[in-house]
Structure formats: structure tokens, C-alpha cells
Amino acid sequence: GHKIKMTGRQRWTPTPVQLQILERIFDQGIGTPSKQKIKDVTEELVQHGQIAEHNVYNWFQNRRARSKKKQHVGVGSSNNNNGEPEVETETETLNEKRKRPESLLVLPDGNNNNDIGTTTTTTSPRPEDLCFQSPEMSSDLHLLGVLSNLRDEHLVGEMGLSESYNLYDHVEDYGM
């Protein structure tokens, strides 16, 4: 086999135009677009590329969630001098910050081997059978597990996170 692994095409990627429109709408202050709005937006966006309503929905959801999280920075944090890089999802404080210069730079020479996209299947070592997973744990595992084949088979019911569970003060007494 060679590059016949084109099973891809799973994740939708907004086109620049679509992104512009989406951002514009999002910027208008509407946090939670209604179904009708979604439809409307989708209708317009579909003219600029393939897209579905759920894509729009997801986009707004993600956008909103992300905007919320990226707020608190390292303020007043006395600790954290040089402990761990804390590989979280917070990279920058600004919103817009992406670029893709290489992909566009095509050499006129014609000898540009842009042969990336090989079968790079970085298997994510996600704990399969564990029940309660800690966020930081999975994050680290992501990176560590790539190289090593550490397939820690977490035994079911062997995790030590069975205790931290009575914190939810919501305990909805599911009726009936």
C-alpha cells in the first residue's frame, strides 16, 4: 500500500470565507444562535463551501466555550516557577492567531516535495476502561504514550478517583 489511505474526510474545516462570516456573526453578540439562525447561516455558508448545520452549531459552541476559558491568565500565581510546562490548552491570550505560510508557498521550481500527510497515525493512548479520568492525566498521556507503547491497561475499578464524587451539590433527584 502507499497512500491509499484516504479514509479521511471526517472533520469539516471552515473556509476562509465561511470563517469570516461566522466570526462576524459571532461578533455581533449573539451567543447562542437559534435554530433558525443556524439554518440561515448555514444557507449562506453553504454557498461558500460544503457545510452543514451541525457544523455551524458546533462552531458556535466551541467558539463560545473557548472564549470563556481563555480569560484567566497567570495572575497572582506565585507558584509555578519552573515546575511543569502545564501543557494545557491555553496558549495565548489573543484570539486570532493562526497562520499557514508554508502550505501556500509553492516553489515554482516544481521540485517541491510536499509529501507530507503520510500515514501518521498517532494513536492516542486513551484510557479505555477507566471510568473517571482526570483531565491532566489524559493530557499527559497523550504525549507520552505516543512514543512508548505504554498501554497501561487500567483495571476496572482500580482507579483512585472513586472518592471525589460527592461534590456535586446538584444531585437532582431524578423524579419518578
Added chain:
Amino acid sequence: GHKIKMTGRQRWTPTPVQLQILERIFDQGIGTPSKQKIKDVTEELVQHGQIAEHNVYNWFQNRRARSKKKQHVGVGSSNNNNGEPEVETETETLNEKRKRPESLLVLPDGNNNNDIGTTTTTTSPRPEDLCFQSPEMSSDLHLLGVLSNLRDEHLVGEMGLSESYNLYDHVEDYGM
């Protein structure tokens, strides 16, 4: 909206076995299990991993709510007659689709594995605004993709469109 953040800890993740059981029960036609049922189910599920009654409850609720608005993926609005001959042959390649590898327990069955599948979508990859890009594709196609010189963000010019979201449970069902 003011969600309480229960010390942001772990989110319960059903083990394959638990999932199986849950699905089986759900499939039996009981839409809204009574408290007793929940208890019973929990009793059984807890033997296969950490779980609580509210987890079961939530699961059923989500499942039910999800099953309702699931079925239609509003895509394919763009008429595509031709453009790119979608050359793909995922037949001889190892589909490294480890979406949810849950093969480690004494799971006698394993039907809860969802994978992409058929992609019978012959969408027209317009070089102007493409949406779904294939992971394995980055060569001369880049030249074709006109790629607008907008600013940042992805100016992708790949191709490959489809709607291969046909898992067992998809559809976001954005309401409101």
C-alpha cells in the same frame, strides 16, 4: 446560565461493558427508567466499573434526547456533478481507525465500535471554498486550490468532501 463547577473533576466514562448493558436496556424499549430500574441497573453496572445512579440517569436522558433529533444531516446542499474523481480505495489499507479501542476487557462482544464507513458523496470540490479536506492530500493540489490571500486562519485548498458522519450517535441537535 450559571453552571456550578463541581470542582471540575472527572467525567464518568462508561466502560464498554457498561455501555453494552446500557444500550441493551435502552434498546428494550424503556424510555424513562424508574428510580428502581436505575438502581437496579446501577447495581449491575457498578460491577463493571465505577458508576453512580445519576450517571445512569443522565445516560438515559441523553440517549433519549439524542435519539430524537438524530437522523438528518443537513448537508449536500451543494450540487456537485463533477470536479474531482474522488480517488480513494480504503480497501487494502489498514484502517487505523482506533476511534474507541476498547479491546482489553473480557468483552465477549464489541459492537459499540463506531467507524466511519461508506462515503458515497461525490461532492464538487470547488477550488474556491473547500470544506472537507482529506488528510492524505497535499501535493500538486495545493496549486489548484486558489487560496485566497485573506489573512490568517486556514487557507486550505484541499479537497474531498463528504458527510461520513454516520456513527451510531451523531447529530448535535442544536435546539432552542
Added chain:
DNA sequence: GAAATATGAATGAACG
């Protein structure tokens, strides 16, 4: 080519 990051998608939990 692998690591790191960005971000779309899946799902459990919560609100009204």
C-alpha cells in the same frame, strides 16, 4: 517525521 497546537466533534452533566 514527530511533537505541539488548534479546533471540530462527541458526550456527560446541568439548567430551565
Added chain:
DNA sequence: CGTTCATTCATATTTC
């Protein structure tokens, strides 16, 4: 119960 939020996961993309 329907809808929305929050967190995680998967994958595309970018960087080293």
C-alpha cells in the same frame, strides 16, 4: 424533558 454548557477526544495543521 428539551436545550445548552463544559470537558474530553480526535484529527487537521503548524512547527521543530
